[in-house]
Amino acid sequence: MSVPLLSVRDLTVDFATRDGTVHVLDGVNFELAAGETLGIVGESGSGKSVTAFAIMGILDHAARVLSGDIRFEGRDVRAMYPRERDLWRGKEASIIFQNPRTALNPIRSVGRQIADVVSRHTPGSSSEIRESVLGAMRQVRIPDPERRMSSYPFELSGGLCQRIGIAAALACHPRLLIADEPTTGLDVTTQAVIMDMIRDIARQGNLGTVLITHDLALASEYCDRILVMHAGHVVETAPVKDLFANPRHPYTYGLLNSVPSMVDSVHDLRAIPGSLPDLRRADLPPCRFAERCPRRIPACDAPGLTLKEAGPSHAVACRNPL
């Protein structure tokens, strides 16, 4: 049996806040193979970014990882020394953030920011580093990279800033790329260019990619498999085609019916009633969707809900699936 590129087992994360403990992630499980693109979808607040940050080891201080076995090519990432993990991040695994402008340092030229990443992981002479930076910028097709190197983020459009973010993330040729809403806030035409570029680079390098997005249509175009999250639980996972043709979880079904491109009139749209439960509650039910669910049955309130097989590579966490 081959070892997956990334495996996450039973990841549970809390945040300690002034208003109490926020139970953000509860037993998140998934695997990712090299060359595969996994989409993580779900409404805002469902824990997508926290999952990404927990894998990368960049959660803020209020976070407590209560459990979770995170393995990269079989190596236990959480058992790494901080220095080791810092080197792993950027070299072997990289993340692209949602807002390219705030993710970049506003007072450092973009070339230097890429050079910082390169020199941390592959020390070399300044001309070697310069060549790596130019190579990274060419890879993301930044026009006239010699000139752009000395630009500051505010001088570049949102699309160009995101390309710099991608160039920095890919400069050391990682094998895992996590893209957290990489095109949210960009125009659709720019989104298409950036997404095609990420896909092509991932294919060439056989990267494993996690694409986090709230846009189901985008995930359907670029992913092999999708993981649906709701309030810190993985509720369903399946290959893209199967998930859309045959959603089993009522939440997945609800999401699909609220996407404008799926229907022909506003009156055919179906919204999901209610909103995410307050994650500070001590009495969060076993199924965190139960209180919004049109298919709720008494069995839903029993403890011990887990992902169960619902077809080839299709799993669902529901007592009364469609």
Add this chain to the structure above:
Amino acid sequence: MTTSSIITVENLKRHFVLDRGNFLTRRKPVNLHAVDGVTLDIQPGEAVGLVGESGCGKSTLARVLCRLIDSTSGRILFEGRDITDMSASAFAGSQMRSDIQMVFQDPTESLNPLFNVFDLIADPCRRLKPQKNRAALRAKVEAAAVSVNLPLEFLTRFPHQLSGGQKARVGIARAMVVDPRLLVLDEPTAALDVSVQATVLQLLGSLRRDKGVALLFVSHDLNVVRLLCSRIVVMYLGQVVESGPTDHLFHAPQHPYTHALLSAIPTLGSGARRDRIKLDGDPQSPVNPSADKCRFAGRCPLQQELCTRQAPVLSRTGSGREVRCHFPLAEPGAPK
């Protein structure tokens, strides 16, 4: 344009002066052409979608139409009456102010955090449509809340106690409380999750159907606009590049930019599309744009030599359609 239109604008321009220039030193003035010659009219009860990439001038046009900011030149007619020379403050004091209402993108920023929901909704009514007494005001506010499906117990809450979707509803209720004839909505669902967006879109669809209010729906999401609007206007760098009935525009775009925009929309279940038209490169600058070339030149996949020496004009192409292109795309199946 007919006199039955609620609002008509002709060759409307709004330029932002970045530098006035200096006649003596011959320093040229620097103007940002945010809206640069837009002609548009909206019929009673009609829903018009305004789309285009960020920075193309959608919000500026929406604000000029609502008379929140002044235009640089062009004509504005309200129900056939020329109000171009009416100052923004005179407009604010007239009946017309309540006929055209605007709903802003960010519900959090546009709601005063110190007001409860009742006062937020009552505020425009107090200013624009004073009621005889408190009971009449309460009835008006409650009717507006009901029209946006906001349960009445929310009237005593404050903005920070509301979800994004509820705040969006309050924003719409505030506009609806003065019985407008036209709602101008600037990306009202851009900050919302899809399932919440669905409820807001349904609400807008019902308001139009049941109350006959006309909508100008500004969005960068063509799929959303498609569901709500019968006519779409596409802007590029301050100008209208194409407009027409939604179905026609979707099935047979005539401007290469519209085509690129449509092909870039991710669609559920389609798998990555191969026929996607990529617009690499950045748009031209809206600052002192050249009058002698097409504004889409440099990004256009179908560009020809003429495009870089002559700006195309907006011309009719039949069945209520207009396009600004020297070489518009043919209808599928139509002879070239």
